[in-house]
Amino acid sequence: MKFIYSGSHKLHFPQAEFHRGQMVTPFENPERIDLIIDHLEEVGFTGIKCDDFWDVEPVLKIHSADYLEFLETAWEEWLAAGFKGDLMAGNFPVRRMQQRCPKHIDGKAGFYSSGNDTSINSGTWEAVKTSYMTAKQAQKVVANGDAASLALCRPPGHHASRDLFGGYCFLNNAAVVAQLFIDQGAEKVAILDIDFHHGNGTQDIFYGRGDVLFASLHGQPEDSYPYYSGYTDEAGKMEGEGSNFNYPMPPGTTYSSWAQSLEEAIRQIQKFNSAALIVSLGVDTYKEDPISFFCLETDDYLRCGIQLSKLNLPTVFVLEGGYALEMVGQNVANVLIGFESG
Numbered sequence: 001m002k003f004i005y006s007g008s009h010k011l012h013f014p015q016a017e018f019h020r021g022q023m024v025t026p027f028e029n030p031e032r033i034d035l036i037i038d039h040l041e042e043v044g045f046t047g048i049k050c051d052d053f054w055d056v057e058p059v060l061k062i063h064s065a066d067y068l069e070f071l072e073t074a075w076e077e078w079l080a081a082g083f084k085g086d087l088m089a090g091n092f093p094v095r096r097m098q099q100r101c102p103k104h105i106d107g108k109a110g111f112y113s114s115g116n117d118t119s120i121n122s123g124t125w126e127a128v129k130t131s132y133m134t135a136k137q138a139q140k141v142v143a144n145g146d147a148a149s150l151a152l153c154r155p156p157g158h159h160a161s162r163d164l165f166g167g168y169c170f171l172n173n174a175a176v177v178a179q180l181f182i183d184q185g186a187e188k189v190a191i192l193d194i195d196f197h198h199g200n201g202t203q204d205i206f207y208g209r210g211d212v213l214f215a216s217l218h219g220q221p222e223d224s225y226p227y228y229s230g231y232t233d234e235a236g237k238m239e240g241e242g243s244n245f246n247y248p249m250p251p252g253t254t255y256s257s258w259a260q261s262l263e264e265a266i267r268q269i270q271k272f273n274s275a276a277l278i279v280s281l282g283v284d285t286y287k288e289d290p291i292s293f294f295c296l297e298t299d300d301y302l303r304c305g306i307q308l309s310k311l312n313l314p315t316v317f318v319l320e321g322g323y324a325l326e327m328v329g330q331n332v333a334n335v336l337i338g339f340e341s342g
Contacts, residue, residue, distance in 0.1 A: 006050040008130035009154035011123025028168040039329025052137040067163040077105040087120040089113035114166030135173035158199035186275035195282025196292035198230030210239035215265040220248035251293040255300040283322035283331040305338020
């Protein structure tokens, strides 16, 4: 299996994250990708440096034009306003407030953000574009005949909705990959999100569509970010009714329970008759991950890959989370090893 990567991800390196009352070094940092690449190459996977191009048309089918303009110009506006340090939202249009985008960048930041956990710096927009191009190239590999590929996307994407960034995410890479398959003639595709955190952005984008099934395995929203989505009764609306599946699980969940939810999600994808599969691959389900509460072991990721291979679909893996740095490379590799051996 080929994996696609780009060194441009390093351009996005916010210096601080607000986490439980403290400013800390962001958990989502450049070292993650380097560790994954090193381990994938060590076990024999083939890396291809991204050489695709920025094409905004597929992105505009997922994200609004005004949101993309904000991402492109936010850093310059922030500096022009005289602010120092990374752009970080501090004001939000909460319940019963006006949903109108302000002119001032401090207000814009909150209007287009779902929280103050995600910052923008001088290299963010370039890294965001390259992350999307990495996913686009991985999709092209599969569309051209490979059974599967992995896009080492950074920043990740599954918390980004049509016009909001947050949860370390700016463009929803998995959603754009799904749209690319649709644009190329697939009647239906499926996105399976196995990151610890609910893929609220992906759900929001496809909630009213019937051509993309979304299934997410995640920590129950009563206890885990993003808190305000991911309940089992969120089943889609209009054309998308019955195409959205959530499998929230409690603290301490081990693979035996997690795998049962995975099997149920696989059954729904099989019933959907999907032409392709996009896996939002997060390995923050690992027992030592610093911002989750599941208890998967490293060998469990081999079993996960084997389960996913049962679908026998053209598959694009899109990297999302995973912050236990010592094991992040091995855990990602094990999913791919299991998938290829299944």
